[in-house]
Amino acid sequence: xxxxxxxxxxxxxxxxxxxxxxxxxxxxxLGREVLRERRAALIAxxxxxxVGLSDRPHHLRLRGRLVATGTTIGDRAATGQPLSGEExxxxxxxxxxxxxxxxxxxxxxxxxxxxxxRFDRExxxxxxRETCVLAxxxxxxxxxxxxxxxxxxxGEDGADLGEVVHAMEWEGPLRTEAEHLVLAALGRTxxxxxxxxxxxxxxxxxxxxxxxxxxxxxxxEPEPDEGLSGALFLALAAVRDAGLPSPVPPDGAARLVAVxxxxxxxxxxxxxxxxxxxxxxxTAGRVRELLG
Numbered sequence: 536x537x538x539x540x541x542x543x544x545x546x547x548x549x550x551x552x553x554x555x556x557x558x559x560x561x562x563x564x565l566g567r568e569v570l571r572e573r574r575a576a577l578i579a580x581x582x583x584x585x586v587g588l589s590d591r592p593h594h595l596r597l598r599g600r601l602v603a604t605g606t607t608i609g610d611r612a613a614t615g616q617p618l619s620g621e622e623x624x625x626x627x628x629x630x631x632x633x634x635x636x637x638x639x640x641x642x643x644x645x646x647x648x649x650x651x652x653r654f655d656r657e658x659x660x661x662x663x664r665e666t667c668v669l670a671x672x673x674x675x676x677x678x679x680x681x682x683x684x685x686x687x688x689x690g691e692d693g694a695d696l697g698e699v700v701h702a703m704e705w706e707g708p709l710r711t712e713a714e715h716l717v718l719a720a721l722g723r724t725x726x727x728x729x730x731x732x733x734x735x736x737x738x739x740x741x742x743x744x745x746x747x748x749x750x751x752x753x754x755x756e757p758e759p760d761e762g763l764s765g766a767l768f769l770a771l772a773a774v775r776d777a778g779l780p781s782p783v784p785p786d787g788a789a790r791l792v793a794v795x796x797x798x799x800x801x802x803x804x805x806x807x808x809x810x811x812x813x814x815x816x817x818t819a820g821r822v823r824e825l826l827g
Contacts (some may be wrong), residue, residue: 540605547726555573561674562616562670562674562679562685562703562705563656563705563709564672564699565670565673565708565710566666566667566705567668567672567709567712568670569666569669569670570663570666570670570709570712570713571716572718573662573666573669574716574720574732576662577662577713577716577717578716578717578720578721579733579736580658580662581654581658581717581720581721581729581733582713582721582730582733582735582736582748583733583734583736583737583739584654584657584733584737585639585726585728585729585730585805586733586734586737587608587730587735587737588608588639588650588726589607589608589609589612589726589730589732590607590608590609590734591607591608591644591726592604592606592607592608592640593607593608593610593611593618593643593644594643594644594645594782595620595643596620596643596645596647597620601645601647603645608639608642608726609726610637610729611634612634612635612638612639612725612726612727613634614632614634615634616633617633617638618633618634618639618641618726619631619638619639619641619642619643620642620643622770625641625649625651626754628640628641628651631722631723631745634725634726634727635723635724635725635726636700636721636722636723636724636725636726636729636801637718637721637723638726639667639726640701640714640813643810646776648714652677653703653713653778655710656777656778656779656780657675657780658776659710659713659717660673660675660706660710660716660780662713663706663709663713663777663778664700664706664711664784666709666713667700667703667705667709668696668697668700668705670678671696671699671700672696675693675696685699685703686699689702689703690702690705697784697785697786698785700786701785701786721802721812726730766800766805766807766808767803767808767811769795769798769799769800770795770798770800770804770805770808770811770812772798772806773794773795773797773798774794774813775790776806777790777794779791779794780787781813782813782814782815783812783813783814783815783818784815784818785817785820786816787814787818788818788821788822789825790823791812791818791822792826802826805826806823806826809822811821
């Protein structure tokens with residue numbers, strides 16, 4: 536299944552490209568190369584994410600109303616029935632084969648969210664972010680002079696590669712490239728086959744999550760102020776419903792602030808609940824900077 540994504544077979548490690556003969560974004564080229572090197576891992580993650588989709592109740596939007604069809608996504612996929620409707624979904628996914636993975640991405644869940652949007656947040660965005668950091672590390676190692684010039688242009692010291700990637704606004708184009716790779720490999724494949732392919736990795740991911748939870752520090756979390764209990768309830772629900780990664784990384788701080796504001800939380804409430812939210816190191820500081 537993974538072999539359905541093709542590449543031109545070229546190799547680019549940054550060591551032979553000096554930028555003198557080509558007026559192109561050398562870092563962007565390197566990012567695309569690293570992404571293509573990792574395409575098998577990307578497709579595997581996509582398959583693992585798909586596990587369980589077939590068990591979800593199927594919904595369609597009819598004349599503006601979201602309705603349950605009384606069957607599951609898997610039941611419809613198994614009989615080759617369309618999973619997505621004409622009133623929802625993305626235009627570029629609209630020519631999907633009924634029952635395929637692409638068709639499932641264009642379907643909606645119980646709250647009307649297109650599954651493709653969840654796939655973006657839960658698979659493509661974190662995978663591309665990690666790929667960008669790997670590409671930045673390769674650029675730093677193989678092209679130190681060009682890397683130093685880039686840091687000077689960005690005003691970064693290069694100590695935190697994630698910060699450099701964020702400053703470069705590099706992830707958007709690469710996310711589009713990653714989406715194309717996934718659709719080329721899996722788009723027309725029946726959803727049930729994609730789930731079957733992803734089951735082993737899905738089990739591994741579940742085991743990893745259980746191990747992390749078991750290894751978590753045993754110290755008690757600080758109790759929230761009684762006056763912030765309502766704000767904390769809204770904040771935790773907002774983080775969950777928005778599909779933010781857990782823990783929320785620093786480059787997700789802006790989106791975190793936005794979803795909390797949509798829940799009506801005031802800035803002082805946001806800062807009050809930060810110690811009780813699932814945040815990666817550095818995220819709380821970024822949120823406070825944004826609020827300031």
